[in-house]
Amino acid sequence: MEKNRCLYLKERAAAIRKDAVASVFAAGSGHPGGSLSISDVLAYLYFDRMNVSADKANDPDRDRFVLSKGHAAPALYSALALKGYFDESELQNLRHLGAMLQGHPDMQTTKGVDVSTGSLGQGFSAACGMAVAAKRQGKKYNVYTVIGDGESQEGMIWEAAMFASHYKLDNLIAFLDFNHLQIDGDVRSVMNPTPLDEKFKAFGWFVQVIDGHDFDAIDNAVTAALASDKPSMIICNTVKGKGVSFMENNYGWHGKAPKPEEYAIAKAELEAAYNQAKEALANG
Numbered sequence: 001m002e003k004n005r006c007l008y009l010k011e012r013a014a015a016i017r018k019d020a021v022a023s024v025f026a027a028g029s030g031h032p033g034g035s036l037s038i039s040d041v042l043a044y045l046y047f048d049r050m051n052v053s054a055d056k057a058n059d060p061d062r063d064r065f066v067l068s069k070g071h072a073a074p075a076l077y078s079a080l081a082l083k084g085y086f087d088e089s090e091l092q093n094l095r096h097l098g099a100m101l102q103g104h105p106d107m108q109t110t111k112g113v114d115v116s117t118g119s120l121g122q123g124f125s126a127a128c129g130m131a132v133a134a135k136r137q138g139k140k141y142n143v144y145t146v147i148g149d150g151e152s153q154e155g156m157i158w159e160a161a162m163f164a165s166h167y168k169l170d171n172l173i174a175f176l177d178f179n180h181l182q183i184d185g186d187v188r189s190v191m192n193p194t195p196l197d198e199k200f201k202a203f204g205w206f207v208q209v210i211d212g213h214d215f216d217a218i219d220n221a222v223t224a225a226l227a228s229d230k231p232s233m234i235i236c237n238t239v240k241g242k243g244v245s246f247m248e249n250n251y252g253w254h255g256k257a258p259k260p261e262e263y264a265i266a267k268a269e270l271e272a273a274y275n276q277a278k279e280a281l282a283n284g
Contacts, residue, residue, distance in 0.1 A: 053084075207232075
C-alpha cells in the first residue's frame with residue numbers, strides 16, 4: 001500500500017477510535033472494547049475500499065456493509081459521521097432516549113445503515129441475503145460484513161456459512177474480529193469456536209488469517225478475496241480495546257462506559273494517537 005494512503009487510513013482509524021469512546025462516555029453505556037478492535041477494518045472499508053457515499057446513500061449499485069456484531073455500533077457510527085452521513089455532533093447523543101443513534105444499528109433511523117443488527121448471527125445471514133440479491137439482480141456490488149468471535153458461537157453463523165458456500169457468493173467478504181474476548185472472558189473458555197480458519201474452510205469458504213490492525217494486510221486480503229470464486233472469510237487477529245492502555249485485552253471493557261477519571265486517561269491517549277497520525281499524514 002502506498003505510504004500516503006496508509007497514513008490517511010491510520011488517521012481515519014484514530015479518529016474513529018477517539019469519537020467512539022467519546023460517544024460511549026457521553027452515553028454512560030455502550031461497548032468500547034469491540035468498537036476499538038474493528039476501527040482499522042472500518043477505516044479501510046469506508047475510506048478506501050467500499051463504493052459508498054453520503055450523497056448516494058440509497059444508490060442501488062453501492063456496496064453494502066453489515067455490522068453483524070451490532071453492539072460495536074459506536075465505531076460504525078463514528079465512521080459514518082466522519083464519512084458525512086450525519087453531523088458528528090449526533091455522536092454525543094448515543095443511546096439517549098429518542099436519539100437517532102441507538103445501542104444497535106437501526107436502518108429505519110440512521111442514514112448509512114444497510115440493515116438493523118444486534119441479535120447475534122442474524123446480521124451475517126442478512127449479508128448473505130444481500131449477496132444473493134445482487135447475484136439474482138445482475139448487480140456488481142459487493143457485500144462486506146463484520147462478525148465477532150463470540151458471535152461465531154451462534155448456530156446461525158454456521159447455517160449462513162453453509163448457505164453462502166452453496167450459492168457460491170463470491171461477492172460476500174466477511175471479517176471475523178478475533179480479539180479473543182467476549183463479555184464473560186476468553187471465547188475459548190466460554191464456548192470454544194476454534195479452529196475458526198479450518199471450520200470455515202470446511203464449509204467451502206476462501207479463508208485468510210491476518211493482523212486486523214495492519215492496513216497492508218487488510219488490503220492484500222481484500223484484493224485476494226475479490227479474486228476468489230468463493231465467499232471469503234478474513235479472520236482478523238485484533239486487540240480488544242485497541243488504543244486505550246487500560247482497556248486493551250481486558251474483557252471487562254466489553255460493555256461498559258469509562259468513569260470520568262478513566263475517560264480522561266482514554267481521551268488523552270486517543271487524542272495523542274490521533275494528533276500523531278494527523279501530523280504524520282500532513283508531513284507525508
